[in-house]
Every structure is written in structure tokens, then in C-alpha cells.
Amino acid sequence: MLTKSPKGWQIPERHATPEEVFLDRRKLLQGMGFLGMSALAQQAFGAIAPDLYPAKRDAKYTLDRPLTAEPVATGYNNFYEFTLDKRRVKDMVGPFEIEPWKVKVHGLINNPKTYDIDDLVRAFPLEERLYRFRCVETWAMAVPWTGFQISHLIQAADPKPEAKYIRMVSVDRPEQMPGIRSQPHYPWPYFEALEIKEAMNELALFVTGIYGKPLPKQNGAPIRLITPWKYGLKSIKSIVEIEFTEKRPPTLWNKVGPTEYGWYSNVNPKKPHPRWSQATDRLIPTGEERPTLLYNGYEEYVAGLYNGKEY
Ligand SMILES: Nc1nc2c(c(=O)[nH]1)N[C@H]1C(S)=C(S)[C@@H](COP(=O)(O)O)O[C@H]1N2
Ligand SMILES: [Mo]
Numbered sequence: 209m210l211t212k213s214p215k216g217w218q219i220p221e222r223h224a225t226p227e228e229v230f231l232d233r234r235k236l237l238q239g240m241g242f243l244g245m246s247a248l249a250q251q252a253f254g255a256i257a258p259d260l261y262p263a264k265r266d267a268k269y270t271l272d273r274p275l276t277a278e279p280v281a282t283g284y285n286n287f288y289e290f291t292l293d294k295r296r297v298k299d300m301v302g303p304f305e306i307e308p309w310k311v312k313v314h315g316l317i318n319n320p321k322t323y324d325i326d327d328l329v330r331a332f333p334l335e336e337r338l339y340r341f342r343c344v345e346t347w348a349m350a351v352p353w354t355g356f357q358i359s360h361l362i363q364a365a366d367p368k369p370e371a372k373y374i375r376m377v378s379v380d381r382p383e384q385m386p387g388i389r390s391q392p393h394y395p396w397p398y399f400e401a402l403e404i405k406e407a408m409n410e411l412a413l414f415v416t417g418i419y420g421k422p423l424p425k426q427n428g429a430p431i432r433l434i435t436p437w438k439y440g441l442k443s444i445k446s447i448v449e450i451e452f453t454e455k456r457p458p459t460l461w462n463k464v465g466p467t468e469y470g471w472y473s474n475v476n477p478k479k480p481h482p483r484w485s486q487a488t489d490r491l492i493p494t495g496e497e498r499p500t501l502l503y504n505g506y507e508e509y510v511a512g513l514y515n516g517k518e519y
Contacts, residue, residue, distance in 0.1 A: 255307070255422065256306065256307060256309075256325055256326065256329060256416070256422050256429070256430050257326060257329045257330065257416075257422065258421070258422055260329060260330070260334055260354075260417070261354060261417050261420050261421050261422060262336060262354070262417075262420030262421070263334040263335050263336045263354045263417065263420075264335055264336065265335070265336040265337070265338075265352070266335045266336065266337050269337040269338055269339060270338065271338050271339075271340065271350050272340075272505065273340070273350050273491065273498065274350065275338065275350050275351070275352065276349035276350050276351055276491075276492065276493075277493075278418075278419045280349065280492055280493050281349055281351050281418065281419075281427070282298065282418070282419075282424050282426060282427060283295065283298050283426075284347075284492060284493075285297040285298065285426045285427060286343065286440065286441075287301075287387075287426060287428070287445060288387050288391060288394065288398075289378070289381075289385035289387045289388050289396070289397075289398065289446075290304075290385055290386060290387045290426075291386070291387050291390075292387070292391075297426045298424070298426040300386065301424075301425035301426050303384045304381065304384045304385060304425050305381075305384065306325075306425060306429045306430045306446075307325070307430070308324065308325070309324070309325040309430050309431075309448070310322050310323065310324060310325070310448065311323045311325065311328055311431065311447060311448055311449070311450065312448065312449045312450070313361070313365055313450045313451075314449075314450075314451055314452075315371065315375075315451040315452035315453055316367060316368040316370055316371035316452040316453065316454060317365040317366055317367050317368060317371065317452045318365075318366040318367075318368065319364060319365050319366050320365075321364075321365075325430045325431065328431065329416050329430075329431075331356075331360075331361075331364070332356035332357070332360040332361060332364075333356055333360070334354055334355065334356055334416065334417070335354065335355075335356070336352055336353065336354045336417075336420065337352070337353055337354075337355075337413070338350060338351070338352050338353075339351060339353060339411075339434065339436040340436055340504050340505055340506075341434075341436065341440060342439060342440065342475050342489060342500065342504045343439060343440040343441070344439035344440065344441055344469065344473065344481065344486075346484065346486070346488060346489065346490050346500075347489075347490050347491075347492050348489035348490060348491055348492070348498070349491065349492050350491075351418060351419075352418065352419055352420065353413060353415045353417070353418055353434050354415065354416060354417030354418065354420070354423075355413035355414050355415035355416055355417065355434065356413065356414055356416075357410060357412065357413060358374075358407045358408070358412045358413065358414055358433075359407070359408045359409075359410065359412070361414065361450075362374075362404065362407060362408060365452065367404060367452050368452075370454045371404060371452040371453065371454060372403060372404060372453070372454055372455075372456070373401050373402065373403055373404060373452070373453045373454075373455070373456055373457055374401060374402055374404060374407050374450055374451065374452055374453070375399065375400075375401045375449075375450070375451040375452075375453055375457035376399065376400050376401065376402075376433060376444050376447050376449065376450050376451075377397055377398070377399050377444075377447065377448060377449040377451075378397045378398035378399070378444055378445060378446050378447060378448065379397065379446045379447075379448045380396055380397035382396075394460070394464065395460065395463065395464070398444055398445070398460050399444070399457070399458065399459060399460050400433065400442055400443075400444040400459050400460065401453075401456070401457040401458070401459050401471075402433075402435065402442075403513075404452070405513060406435070406510075406513055409509060409510055409513065410509065411435065411436055411437060411506060411509050411510065412433075412434075412435050413433070413434045413435075414431055414432070414433060414434075414447075415428070415431070415432050415433070415434045416429075416430060416431050425446075427445070428443075428444075428445025428446050428447075429446065430446070431446070431447050432444060432445040432446065432447060433445075433447065436504055436506055437474060437475060437503040437504050437506040437507075437509070437510045438472070438473050438474055438475060438504075439469075439473040439474075439475060441460075441461050441469060441473060442459075442473050456471070459471055459473075461473070467482055468481060468482055468483070470518070470519035471518075472514075472518040472519055473519070474503055474510075474514065474518060474519060475500060475501070475502070475503055475504035476502060476503075476519060477499065477500035477501065477502065478502075479519055486500055487499065487500055488500055
């Protein structure tokens with residue numbers, strides 16, 4: 209991951225090597241078959257509102273590739289508050305407490321509100337959707353997310369006319385997230401943002417579940433963003449604050465590496481990262497290659513948001 213000297217902005221998101229084959233067939237079988245729904249799985253999965261899962265799948269959102277196996281999507285994670293080692297995140301989240309949990313919704317809105325997560329998961333209709341997922345490092349997967357459209361939350365918040373953006377912030381728990389202390393060069397807590405018009409798009413979800421169950425901690429429990437037409441770094445995990453603003457808020461990766469990570473970070477095979485091509489997806493865990501699609505294949509939904517220059 210550290211290509212050269214570990215300057216803050218250079219560290220992340222390098223061109224991943226084919227290490228994804230780490231989850232070879234044998235380990236996969238051990239992981240899912242023999243351990244089964246054991247203590248391991250119970251520890252990994254959050255316990256918030258289990259009665260809501262599995263939510264009804266919306267058949268409108270179809271895939272062009274097989275679904276990624278659950279132990280792969282929940283065992284290979286970017287969550288730098290814990291560690292840069294994707295395979296170890298799941299082993300380090302044990303002490304991270306996701307209950308109680310509050311999400312503060314505030315800023316340029318008529319209905320500011322601090323939600324308890326137990327109320328938030330029931331406030332808007334949950335559904336399951338199959339989406340492609342593309343990390344800026346080129347690895348890709350296909351995941352059944354459960355969540356609600358951000359558009360519902362925005363409507364409930366009732367933005368004032370001058371509001372143009374939503375800013376989102378992750379939880380800041382150095383005592384439970386060792387990566388915060390071991391990587392002090394990052395401006396924690398993690399922060400991201402969308403234009404309100406992007407967040408209103410039907411594809412944009414706040415996700416609370418995966419594979420028909422509550423979201424595991426390593427995937428961003430209890431609530432994270434998913435915007436499938438953007439690189440994975442936009443999909444901020446473990447959100448505690450949502451603020452409506454007039455001015456464009458900074459985003460973590462754009463701030464630490466403005467030449468490497470655009471504010472929009474829309475998936476674009478024709479715009480190479482300065483250190484690697486973005487032309488190809490590498491599916492985990494097989495390493496199978498597929499051409500990367502503009503907006504990760506979601507052009508029909510989102511092209512109208514852009515004039516083609518946003519990155
Ligand atoms: N708070 C927080 N959110 C985050 C990250 C992170 O390090 N911290 N990593 C991002 C990146 S780079 C990716 S690719 C996705 C990975 O999500 P996954 O582990 O569920 O696949 O989370 C994103 N959200
Ligand atoms: Mo990523």
C-alpha cells in the first residue's frame with residue numbers, strides 16, 4: 209500500500225496488487241462452511257433492528273456480474289480508522305460500540321433532528337438492492353445492500369432554499385479505533401459530502417444492512433453511505449453527523465490528495481489516477497478483469513447530474 213515514502217496523501221488507495229486472491233477457495237470454505245453462523249459471525253454482525261432483515265429486494269437494480277460472496281465483502285475492507293490492512297479490519301472491530309448511536313441532522317434545514325439509530329432505521333422504508341461497487345484502487349465487487357434512499361431523509365429535513373450540499377462525518381473514537389492514533393497524519397474524523405441534487409438521486413442510499421442482515425462493523429455499521437456511481441472512498445462509514453450547507457464542504461481524500469482524488473470521484477475509465485489506469489475493474493476474489501464503465505454502469509441514472517467535467 210505504501211508505494212514510496214509514506215506521505216499522508218500517498219499512503220492510501222494505491223493500485224492494489226492481485227492480493228485479493230487471498231481468499232482462495234479453501235479459506236473461503238473454511239470461513240463460511242465450517243465456522244458457519246458461529247460466534248464469529250455473531251460478533252461481526254451488528255444487532256440493530258434484526259427484525260427488519262431481510263428487507264424486500266427491489267428487482268429493478270440488476271447486476272451484470274455474479275454477487276460477491278459474503279465472506280469476501282465482509283472480510284476485505286477499507287476502514288482506515290482501524291487499520292490499512294484490508295484483511296484485518298474485521299478482526300479489529302470487536303471493541304467498537306455501535307449502540308447506543310445518534311445521528312445529528314442539522315444545518316440549513318427547517319427540521320433539524322438528532323435520531324437514535326433504532327428510530328432512524330425505522331423512519332424510512334428499507335429495501336435491498338444489488339449494486340456494483342468500485343474502489344478507486346480498481347478492485348470491485350457486487351453487493352446486496354439494505355438501506356433507504358437519502359431522498360426520504362432530505363425531504364423530512366426540509367432544506368432551506370440556500371442549502372446546496374450535505375456534509376457527512378464519521379464517528380471519532382480513538383480509544384476503539386486504533387488506526388486513528390496510529391495514522392495521525394489523516395485529518396480525522398473521516399468526512400465526505402455530496403451535492404443535494406446528487407443525494408436526491410434514487411441510487412443514493414444510507415445503508416444499514418448487507419446480505420440480508422444488519423451491517424457488520426467492518427462495513428460501516430450502524431449506517432454508511434452508498435453511491436454506486438462513485439468510487440468507494442465517497443461511501444463514508446459509521447456516520448454520526450449530516451449537515452446541510454450552502455458552501456461546498458471539503459472531503460477527506462480530496463483534501464489530502466487533490467491531484468489524486470476528485471471531489472466528485474465519479475467512476476470514469478477515461479480519467480486515469482496519476483499512478484494507475486482506471487480502465488479495468490478487478491473483481492474480488494478471483495481477479496477477473498472487466499472494463500470499467502462510465503459512472504460504474506449507472507450512466508442512465510446519473511448522467512443528467514453532470515456536464516461531463518466533474519471528477
Ligand atoms: N469512515 C470511513 N469510511 C470509509 C473508508 C474509511 O477508511 N473510513 N474507506 C472508504 C473506501 S476507500 C472504500 S473502498 C469503502 C470500502 O467499503 P467496504 O469495506 O464496505 O467494502 O469504504 C469507504 N468509507
Ligand atoms: Mo476505496
